[in-house]
Amino acid sequence: xxxxxxxxxxxxxxxxxxxxxxHVMELTERYVKLCKPAKVSVITxxxxxxxxVRRRAIETGEEMKLKMEGHTVHYDGYYDQARDKExxxxxxxxxxxxxxxxxxxxxxxxxxxxxxxLDGAMRGKELFIRFFCLGPTNSRFSxxxxxxxxxxxxxxxxxxxxxxxxxxxxKLKGSDDFFTFLHSAGELDERNCSKNIDKRRIYIDIIDxxxxxxxxxxxxxxxxxxxxxxxLAIYKAHHEDWxxxxxxIMGVHPEGKNRVTYFTGAFPSACGKTSTxxxxxxxxxxxxxxxxxxxxxxxxxAVNIESGIFGIxxxxxxxxxxxxxxxxxxxxxxxxxxxxxxxGVPYWLGMGRDDIPxxxxxxxxxxxxxxxxxxxxxxxFAHPNARYTMRISELENADPNVNNPEGVIIRxxxxxxxxxxxxxxxxxxxxxxxxVYIGATIESETTTATIGKVGVRKSNxxxxxxxxxxxxxxxxxxxxxxxxxxKNCPKVFAVNYFLKHKGRYLNEKVDKKVWLMWAEGRVxxxxxxxxxxxxxxxxxxxxxxxFKQIFNREYREEDYTLQFxxxxxxxxxxxxxxxxxxxxxxxMPKEFWEVHNQQKAxxxxxxxxxxxxxxxxSFFLDRQ
Ligand code: SPV
Ligand code: MN
Numbered sequence: 001x002x003x004x005x006x007x008x009x010x011x012x013x014x015x016x017x018x019x020x021x022x023h024v025m026e027l028t029e030r031y032v033k034l035c036k037p038a039k040v041s042v043i044t045x046x047x048x049x050x051x052x053v054r055r056r057a058i059e060t061g062e063e064m065k066l067k068m069e070g071h072t073v074h075y076d077g078y079y080d081q082a083r084d085k086e087x088x089x090x091x092x093x094x095x096x097x098x099x100x101x102x103x104x105x106x107x108x109x110x111x112x113x114x115x116x117x118l119d120g121a122m123r124g125k126e127l128f129i130r131f132f133c134l135g136p137t138n139s140r141f142s143x144x145x146x147x148x149x150x151x152x153x154x155x156x157x158x159x160x161x162x163x164x165x166x167x168x169x170x171k172l173k174g175s176d177d178f179f180t181f182l183h184s185a186g187e188l189d190e191r192n193c194s195k196n197i198d199k200r201r202i203y204i205d206i207i208d209x210x211x212x213x214x215x216x217x218x219x220x221x222x223x224x225x226x227x228x229x230x231x232l233a234i235y236k237a238h239h240e241d242w243x244x245x246x247x248x249i250m251g252v253h254p255e256g257k258n259r260v261t262y263f264t265g266a267f268p269s270a271c272g273k274t275s276t277x278x279x280x281x282x283x284x285x286x287x288x289x290x291x292x293x294x295x296x297x298x299x300x301x302a303v304n305i306e307s308g309i310f311g312i313x314x315x316x317x318x319x320x321x322x323x324x325x326x327x328x329x330x331x332x333x334x335x336x337x338x339x340x341x342x343x344g345v346p347y348w349l350g351m352g353r354d355d356i357p358x359x360x361x362x363x364x365x366x367x368x369x370x371x372x373x374x375x376x377x378x379x380x381f382a383h384p385n386a387r388y389t390m391r392i393s394e395l396e397n398a399d400p401n402v403n404n405p406e407g408v409i410i411r412x413x414x415x416x417x418x419x420x421x422x423x424x425x426x427x428x429x430x431x432x433x434x435x436v437y438i439g440a441t442i443e444s445e446t447t448t449a450t451i452g453k454v455g456v457r458k459s460n461x462x463x464x465x466x467x468x469x470x471x472x473x474x475x476x477x478x479x480x481x482x483x484x485x486x487k488n489c490p491k492v493f494a495v496n497y498f499l500k501h502k503g504r505y506l507n508e509k510v511d512k513k514v515w516l517m518w519a520e521g522r523v524x525x526x527x528x529x530x531x532x533x534x535x536x537x538x539x540x541x542x543x544x545x546x547f548k549q550i551f552n553r554e555y556r557e558e559d560y561t562l563q564f565x566x567x568x569x570x571x572x573x574x575x576x577x578x579x580x581x582x583x584x585x586x587x588m589p590k591e592f593w594e595v596h597n598q599q600k601a602x603x604x605x606x607x608x609x610x611x612x613x614x615x616x617x618s619f620f621l622d623r624q
Contacts, residue, residue: 004029012042012129019169023176024146028129031148031182034115037122042129043155045164053128053155054333060126061192062153062217067344069331074153076218076338077193078364078373080200082385083220083227083466088202090231090469099472099585101465105203114203114212121150121184121214128155132225133165134179134233134291134305139405141291141303143233144169144178147224151185154222157335160389161308162225163403179209179232181224186215191365193217204228206235206469219310219337219389226310230289231469233305238470238478241485243292246464248277249285249302249408251399252520255549261520264290264302264490265414266463268444270385272416272497272512273463274311278321279513283399284392285408287311292410298487301407308391313339314384317352320509323397324388325351332394338363338386348382356381384447409488411523414516416495417444417460422570423496425507425563426515427535428522432483433591434535435492439463440476440592441578445498459581473587480589493519494535499563506563514546532620533602534571537564540617561616568603569613575600 004025005013016024032040041056043049057063063072090098091107098104105113127150135141144165149155172178187195194200200215211228213221220227233244247264254261260283267273277287286304295301311324313336318325328334328346340347342360347353358369363383371379392398401408415438417423422443429435439462446456459465461472468475483489495515499506518538521527529536540560547555578596582588606615 007032008040008042012040015042015044019166021169021172021174023174024169027146027180032127035118035122035127035150035182035184036120037127037150038124039126040129041126044131044166050159050164053152053159056126057152057156060152062151063156063335064341065344066336066341066346068329070333071331071336071346072334073336073339073341073346075191075193075363077189077195077197079197080194080216080218080221081338081363081383082218084200084202084216085466087200088221089204091203091205093207097471099468102468107205110203111205114201114214117186117199117201117214118182118184118212121186125150126152128152130155130158131164131166131169132158132162133168134162134225134229135303136403136405137163137165137168139303139407141293141405141407142168143229143236144172145225145229146178146180147183148181149183149222149224151183151217151222153217153335154183154185154219157219157223157310157389158225160333160335160391161223161306161310163307179211179224179229181211181213181228183213183222183224184215185217185222202228204231204469206232219387225306226288227467229305230467233291234464234467234475235469237291238475241478241482242294243479243482245290245292246288246462246467247290247302248273248287249290249304249410250277250279251283251285251401251408252412252516253282254517254520255281261411261523262302262408263412263414263516263519264292264410265416266439266442267416268418268442268460268463270312270447271418271444274309275321275509276414276416276512276516278323278397279516280322281513282516283397284395285399285402286392292482293407294482294486295406298485300410300486300488300490302410303404303407304402307393307402308389310387310389313348313386313388314382315350316348317350319352323395327390327394328388332390335389336386337389338383340367340381348386349380349384410490411488412519413490413492414495414519415439415442415462415492416497417442417463418447418498419443419496420445420498420500422567422574423494423499424537424566425497425499425511426493426495426518427532427537428519428529429492429494429535432489432492433480434595436476436479436483437592437595438492438494438535439479441574443574443577459577471585471587473585473589476592477587477589480591491519491523501562506559510551513550514543517546517550518542530617530620531624532566532617533599533606534566537617537620539621561618564617566615567613568607568615571603572600572607575603
């Protein structure tokens with residue numbers, strides 16, 4: 001048997017040895033022997049080594065250079081365009097039970113299966129061994145992460161999205177307190193895309209702090225530090241009394257008030273999360289994943305575990321997303337994925353151009369207008385879930401605290417979903433417990449950005465259900481307890497950017513800025529509100545003034561009334577759906593049912609009393 005030094009070479013061995021960590025040595029030996037790569041490259045924090053990874057992505061053909069300096073494009077396989085929910089499973093130790101909706105595989109059987117798939121998976125390929133830090137380095141939020149991957153695209157993306165962590169690993173002083181990710185794209189086809197999609201598996205070994213991913217490249221399936229680490233972090237947070245959340249973090253800057261108020265926000269995919277974090281005039285800390293801990297003064301503090309954005313590119317245009325559009329069309333290190341490329345120029349859906357070429361290369365390979373896939377479906381010129389990957393620091397609106405090891409103090413939390421007919425555009429929770437209830441009852445209508453049918457209403461508690469690895473009841477209990485411990489508990493708001501009337505959206509996309517400013521003002525006790533059973537509603541006058549101030553637009557009272565009327569029948573239907581969803585869920589916090597039953601009784605009583613299905617805010621104002 002060759003020694004590790006013989007297996008990986010003197011130079012690589014020396015880099016590992018400098019970490020003084022026997023666990024890293026042992027894992028490297030185990031995985032190199034298992035996956036059998038032709039070559040190994042240990043990458044430290046040295047910019048030259050990082051540049052080598054970037055170069056390899058071009059040389060291997062996993063990325064192609066575009067015309068604009070620093071821009072590249074990567075394609076995922078035609079059937080590898082989103083997270084594979086069906087084949088992403090928690091490895092379940094014997095005797096464990098998780099909630100309905102969490103995919104599990106028996107731990108022993110799953111490990112055997114995935115080790116079998118990984119056996120020899122890196123033959124002929126180069127294995128990159130990389131060290132990162134989840135969260136800012138030198139912080140109590142920091143979690144070290146070790147990534148093994150044979151995909152130069154994965155290794156390169158992680159440079160744009162995460163903080164390097166080789167030096168941070170030295171601070172572990174030999175402990176095994178880090179997450180480990182083993183990924184292989186498996187066999188590649190002529191387009192350098194994973195070939196064996198039917199054998200795509202992502203298995204999460206929560207008790208061992210490891211995730212295995214094979215036969216895929218799409219970032220949500222392959223990048224260890226993104227959604228794979230979120231699952232491990234949820235488990236860890238759950239045992240250490242902090243929160244690991246699928247949340248944006250942003251600084252809100254009300255005009256003329258000379259202050260910044262930080263918010264987090266949870267939204268299911270493609271429901272306005274990145275565009276909320278990017279509202280003009282505000283600053284972005286993060287757009288996807290937050291760790292939240294209590295500080296000594298009893299504040300909730302959050303950090304972005306990432307330092308980049310893997311954002312949906314669809315509908316990024318100069319009108320709706322001017323800052324991102326500008327970043328996407330000027331030179332910088334940036335990876336496009338699954339867009340149309342013609343003559344070295346990328347094109348995507350909703351980019352606001354009417355000169356889209358009729359031919360080019362896209363996620364289906366060579367593309368021409370009218371091309372159909374094997375199932376007979378017309379192939380759009382770019383995928384609806386096509387994305388861009390870049391550093392937050394590249395954005396003009398990057399918040400100065402992005403890398404602050406202390407994080408930022410969170411004063412408000414937003415919960416949103418794509419909801420055409422039930423919730424008003426914004427309301428405030430009556431209490432922290434009610435806020436957790438709002439998060440737990442997020443529903444969203446499916447879009448083309450996710451696999452499956454479009455327009456189906458799906459529940460997605462805290463927008464985190466896809467990543468849940470502990471029973472939902474215990475997760476929610478933890479959440480409630482966390483808020484109760486805080487001295488300065490954030491206010492919670494529900495937002496809905498997608499309310500429709502007679503098939504048309506009731507609000508413009510930009511209106512979310514007004515809702516946000518109202519929420520920020522509420523945090524500072526600057527607005528009165530109308531108390532209703534579902535929460536506090538904004539008063540017409542305050543929104544009118546905000547619309548005037550922000551957009552110089554007249555906000556009509558009849559628009560307000562239509563937008564903010566309580567849709568009693570719809571709300572009661574939702575109550576029934578939630579009852580069905582949570583009825584058999586063990587370990588649910590009693591506070592959840594208290595809020596639920598109160599709302600149900602109050603809404604029912606209103607229905608009986610008025611016989612109406614739509615109650616305007618003035619109805620409640622008169623009763624105050
Ligand atoms: C999401 O879908 O929530 C994303 C992108 O942020 S993914 O990496 O696919 O998770
Ligand atoms: Mn996400």
